Amino acid sequence: MTIFYKNQFARKGIWSALGFTVLLSACGGSDNNSTPEPVTPTPPTPVTYTYEVSVTNLTHAQPLSPVAVVLHNEGALFELGASATVALENLAESGDNSQVLAQDMVLAGASGAGVIMPGMSETVSVSLVDTKPMMLSAATMLVNTNDAFSGISAMSLENMAVGESISLRTSSYDSGTEKNSETMATIPGPAAGGEGFNAERDDVDFIGMHAGVITSDDGLMQSVLTQAHRFDNPTLAISVTRVE
Amino acid sequence: MKYFKTASAIALALSSSALMAQELEIKFTNLTQGIYYTPILMSAHDDTMSLFSAGTAATPELQMMAEGGDISGLVTLLDGANANNATNPAGGLLAPGQSTTAMLSTDDSNTYLSIVTMLLPTNDGFAGVSSWKIPTEAGSYTFNVNAYDAGTEANNEVVNGGGAPGALGIPAAPGMDAGTGGTGVTTEEANKTVHIHRGSLGDDDLTAGKSDLDNTVHRWLNPVARVTVTVK
Numbered sequence: 001m002t003i004f005y006k007n008q009f010a011r012k013g014i015w016s017a018l019g020f021t022v023l024l025s026a027c028g029g030s031d032n033n034s035t036p037e038p039v040t041p042t043p044p045t046p047v048t049y050t051y052e053v054s055v056t057n058l059t060h061a062q063p064l065s066p067v068a069v070v071l072h073n074e075g076a077l078f079e080l081g082a083s084a085t086v087a088l089e090n091l092a093e094s095g096d097n098s099q100v101l102a103q104d105m106v107l108a109g110a111s112g113a114g115v116i117m118p119g120m121s122e123t124v125s126v127s128l129v130d131t132k133p134m135m136l137s138a139a140t141m142l143v144n145t146n147d148a149f150s151g152i153s154a155m156s157l158e159n160m161a162v163g164e165s166i167s168l169r170t171s172s173y174d175s176g177t178e179k180n181s182e183t184m185a186t187i188p189g190p191a192a193g194g195e196g197f198n199a200e201r202d203d204v205d206f207i208g209m210h211a212g213v214i215t216s217d218d219g220l221m222q223s224v225l226t227q228a229h230r231f232d233n234p235t236l237a238i239s240v241t242r243v244e
Numbered sequence: 245m246k247y248f249k250t251a252s253a254i255a256l257a258l259s260s261s262a263l264m265a266q267e268l269e270i271k272f273t274n275l276t277q278g279i280y281y282t283p284i285l286m287s288a289h290d291d292t293m294s295l296f297s298a299g300t301a302a303t304p305e306l307q308m309m310a311e312g313g314d315i316s317g318l319v320t321l322l323d324g325a326n327a328n329n330a331t332n333p334a335g336g337l338l339a340p341g342q343s344t345t346a347m348l349s350t351d352d353s354n355t356y357l358s359i360v361t362m363l364l365p366t367n368d369g370f371a372g373v374s375s376w377k378i379p380t381e382a383g384s385y386t387f388n389v390n391a392y393d394a395g396t397e398a399n400n401e402v403v404n405g406g407g408a409p410g411a412l413g414i415p416a417a418p419g420m421d422a423g424t425g426g427t428g429v430t431t432e433e434a435n436k437t438v439h440i441h442r443g444s445l446g447d448d449d450l451t452a453g454k455s456d457l458d459n460t461v462h463r464w465l466n467p468v469a470r471v472t473v474t475v476k
Contacts, residue, residue, distance in 0.1 A: 080275055080341070081274075081343060171467070172465070174277055204278075204340065204341065206277070206340075206341040208276055208341055209277075209467065211276070211278070212463060212465045214446075214459045214460060214463070218459075219445065219446070219447050220459055221448055232465060233465055233466060
């Protein structure tokens with residue numbers, strides 16, 4: 001048993017609600033004149049919600065594809081036991097996050113600037129104006145695999161106040177859309193340079209925990225991978241901070 | 245002296261009032277893509293019972309469950325301790341990626357939750373939660389579960405129907421995706437206590453090699469299951 005979480009920010013809801021009230025009364029300042037004058041309504045100051053997501057690659061030799069970070073109020077980027085969306089399949093098989101960022105449910109999305117090498121970190125900022133987002137999801141591919149990815153799905157932002165942050169470590173998942181053949185032809189990362197996305201689904205077609213790579217050093221003769229590409233959980237250290 | 249007695253009587257009265265019968269909804273999810281779970285045992289019991297403890301040898305009843313998926317021995321033990329059990333909520337095997345949910349009404353003193361189920365195909369691997377303190381506050385609690393090795397059988401990885409305690413071999417590969425002709429990975433189990441499973445080895449030859457397991461299908465990394473307990 002490693003993870004234990006339960007409404008840890010529920011208590012803070014009151015404070016963000018109070019903060020909101022104060023903000024509103026401050027904005028609504030009008031002079032207390034006895035003579036009523038025509039008042040030009042002040043347009044409400046746009047409220048921006050900004051979150052910084054820092055992602056650290058904890059693996060030995062699995063570069064991570066540019067991370068996708070999205071804000072949304074419904075749905076989930078991925079769900080264990082359920083079939084992967086085509087958008088997620090694209091990310092998990094090829095590292096291309098463009099379809100994930102373009103999904104209907106996405107209120108705001110941001111892509112990492114580039115590949116995150118082992119041991120490296122990147123911070124991605126994502127903002128939404130006027131609507132407070134309810135959830136945040138993020139995903140990135142372990143590129144020296146057939147269809148492994150890591151990330152967070154539908155993390156609640158509901159009670160997160162400015163300045164607060166949540167840190168967590170994530171496991172690796174298997175999108176279940178491509179057999180883990182580990183062959184040179186099917187792995188897109190630098191270890192192989194093979195094919196990325198393929199619309200065919202020749203695996204179990206549901207998302208589960210990834211079982212790790214076998215590699216040619218550990219009994220899979222056809223594998224282009226070596227012992228260096230093996231990984232264990234956790235895969236990423238993620239920290240989400242609400243900055244405004 | 246009298247004061248202290250009164251105080252402790254009050255403390256006792258308060259603590260017993262905290263021990264209330266509870267209604268639990270327990271969801272168990274198989275997070276793997278190639279491992280099946282045998283009939284699951286969920287039990288709320290008191291602090292005198294423990295189904296297993298890492299670093300301690302398995303009981304014969306735990307061995308029955310871990311080697312053959314037979315929970316009857318553990319159920320008898322738990323019944324003797326007035327536990328509240330939910331047995332076999334999935335009505336048989338729980339396939340990869342699948343979930344099952346059970347309702348459990350607990351008696352006053354049964355404030356610990358344990359869950360065990362065997363991983364197939366393995367020799368004596370099981371997913372387990374041992375004596376998780378059930379929260380008294382209503383809410384939904386989620387945690388991940390790791391795979392353990394009962395330490396009672398060598399992990400030879402040969403699928404031969406051997407499910408009885410002490411019979412070497414894997415009882416079955418329900419996905420019908422294992423091989424034959426494996427010569428056996430090992431005949432030894434150096435650690436005879438319950439420990440975190442080192443994972444299956446498998447191989448890439450379905451008709452020969454050391455293992456009958458497929459190394460691209462039957463391996464796993466922890467966690468292997470997820471539990472969500474909703475305290476009503």
